[in-house]
Amino acid sequence: MSEETAEGETDDRRDGNGDGTEGGPADGEREYRQVLETVRDRVDPDPDERERLREVADRLAERAESAATDRCPDADVVQVGSTARDTWISGDRDIDLFVRFPPELDRDTLEEYGLAVGHATLPEGHEEYAEHPYVKGTVEGFDVDVVPCFRLESATDIRSAVDRTPFHNSYLEARLDEDLAADVRVTKQFLKGIGAYGSDLRTRGFSGFLTELLVCEYGGFRPLLEAARDWHPQVELDPESHGQASFDDPLVVIDPTDPERNVAAVCSAANVARFQHYAREFLAEPAVEYFEPAAPEPLSxxxxxxxxxxxxxxxxxxxxxxxxxxxxxxxxxxxxxxxxxxxxxxxxxxxxxxxxxxxxxxxxxxxxxxxxxRPAVERHEGPPVHVQGHAAGFYEAYDADPDVYGPFIESDRYVTEREREFxxxxxxxxxxxxxxxxxxxxxxxxxxxxxxxxxxxxxxxxxxxxxxxxxxxxxxxx
Structure with missing residues (x-):
């Protein structure tokens, strides 16, 4: 039974605190449910939007696979990312196609084939570069990436970071059901609303993959917030119980496909604390505003x-x-x-x-x-007088300088006051x-x-x- 259904059955039959009076815990539950219903109406793609994306993605994947197998019969194409796992927010327009080549292929040939497949799939596309080049373009309003990678047996065998992505996709597809996917969308919008979503090095927030792992690990949006409310860094999660690596980051989520990697490594301490702060605020007083990114006016x-x-x-x-x-x-x-x-x-x-x-x-x-x-002079302390060698050197260096005050003795050490540089x-x-x-x-x-x-x-x-x-x-x- 979904969270909304479970809460709805009780709230429809009771008022206030459950005994017919006003102002009890049920009011908070009703408010929480109403906020989530409003947010889900905004973030859940409607059937027409899903169908448009699916049609474009399937057509492009078929085009990419044809171009890839023409060059390498063992190649294949997988769609990855949030639109592949149904965790995308309405209005998101990203389609990520990964072209997988056998590991026997050398790196230069993979890049050559990958770009050729990318341009065949996106004739109007352009080349960009991550760890190796790929092709990016726009088709019917969708932002499309065609990325080459190696098809490997294990994520621990990766040759570049993009090789890991198909393993992430498979792992989450096996664990996300319809309710969890819906909670991922809500969680992403919450993180966007508080300014903590995005693993780019400007934001240093929560990546999409990290968000999905956290929702899976805790079992939903609300359980995640309830847990985050009480986090005490260092927070450590190890979904597959690898138990091998140690990290210094405030939030540690061991990559279930690669035990040597912390999925949350880019997430700054400030954004972990920000998520904890707003988890407490939202649970105490649910409001739609937490899901709405701030757009402040310029300062006059x-x-x-x-x-x-x-x-x-x-x-x-x-x-x-x-x-x-x-x-x-x-x-x-x-x-x-x-x-x-x-x-x-x-x-x-x-x-x-x-x-x-x-x-x-x-x-x-x-x-x-x-x-x-600052004043025109600054204080400069020397060594204690009893440290004979160093003290004598300090004294001799400044005794002959007409532009300093001193040296003089304060407590047990030489001191001068000299001209400040700035x-x-x-x-x-x-x-x-x-x-x-x-x-x-x-x-x-x-x-x-x-x-x-x-x-x-x-x-x-x-x-x-x-x-x-x-x-x-x-x-x-x-």
Missing amino acids: PEEFRAHLERRGTTPVAVRFDAPDLVEDQLYPQLRKSLDGVTTGLDDRGFDVFRATAMADGAGVLLVELAVDE TTAREFLESERLFDVGLGAHVETALEEGYEVLVGEELTGLLEEFGTELRVYFEPTP
């Missing part, structure tokens, strides 16, 4: 200035032309560069309050400072010393070609391009 200049006045901090930004990279390459470099810049500012006494990175044509490293200006964050960020911090390689190249430093109200120049991101920054939510 007046609102930006009001935030600056209220906070009393100093935001600084390094703006540059973003490297021409796909997001999965760009965002790790932006984060590395942001870490380098924040460390450089902290080390120089500017006390980083919070920071973020943004990109959309331009790249921006935004750092909010608690201290925007008294403002702008001076540091506009200097060559910026390139001494740990920058991402492509970001460093972009900065070498030119950048600008914005301080305080000068950041209003970012609002036209990054007004939404700045609202999210200055008006944060879980």
Whole structure:
């Protein structure tokens, strides 16, 4: 019996807390059921939508298989992904066809055959590259990928990450029934609504495969939320009881087809915590809004200035032309560069309050400072006087320097006060010393070609391009 049916039988016969009075647990159950009914009306594809996708997918799979077997008689084609497993959300338009070649084929030939099959299947398609090239295109409004891979006996024998995907597909197809598939769709929409869905390196959230595994492991959307409400990282799940590998990630879900892999490795600690937070919030008070991704309005200049006045901090930004990279390459470099810049500012006494990175044509490293200006001198402590060798070297080095105060003794050690290299964050960020911090390689190249430093109200120049991101920054939510 489905979750909706089971709850419906009791709620239709009772009011309130089950004894004829108002305001009991049954009210919460009724509210929960009504929210899920509304969400499922939105996310479940209707029969016509399913039929349109199936017709296009079957036609393209037949075309791909014909082209593949013409080149390699042992090749075959499988549809994978959410549209193959009926876990896709209404409006999703992805069809993933994997062309499997025998393992005896060498890598170069697989790539050659794979591209040929892709272009035969999608004559208007174009080539893209993951671990090896594949063909992507659009057919009757559907986004189609034709991806070559090796047909292997075990996922532990994979030669590239895409070889694992058919094993994932087979594993889940054997475990997902109609009710679980429906709960997967709801769970995906919930994760989208709270901003935690997607395994891309910009989001670092829950992948589709991870979401499906979690729903299978816990037995549905509600049991998953009830479990997540009480998670205490490190959370470890091992669906096939492999019990071999150990990981340091906050959420560990051992790949049922490959015991050396954590399916949740990309999922950040913040997104695990975000899911836990909203699981608690939703179970306490169900609402459709949790399933609706936020679309904040851009921050206005007046609102930006009001935030600056209220906070009393100093935001600084390094703006540059973003490297021409796909997001999965760009965002790790932006984060590395942001870490380098924040460390450089902290080390120089500017006390980083919070920071973020943004990109959309331009790249921006935004750092909010608690201290925007430092004194002209800085304190420099030497070794204790009784450490004779080091102490003598320190004393001699600074005793002859007319530009320092001291050396003098404070407690048991030498101290000097010397000229500070940078008294403002702008001076540091506009200097060559910026390139001494740990920058991402492509970001460093972009900065070498030119950048600008914005301080305080000068950041209003970012609002036209990054007004939404700045609202999210200055008006944060879980």
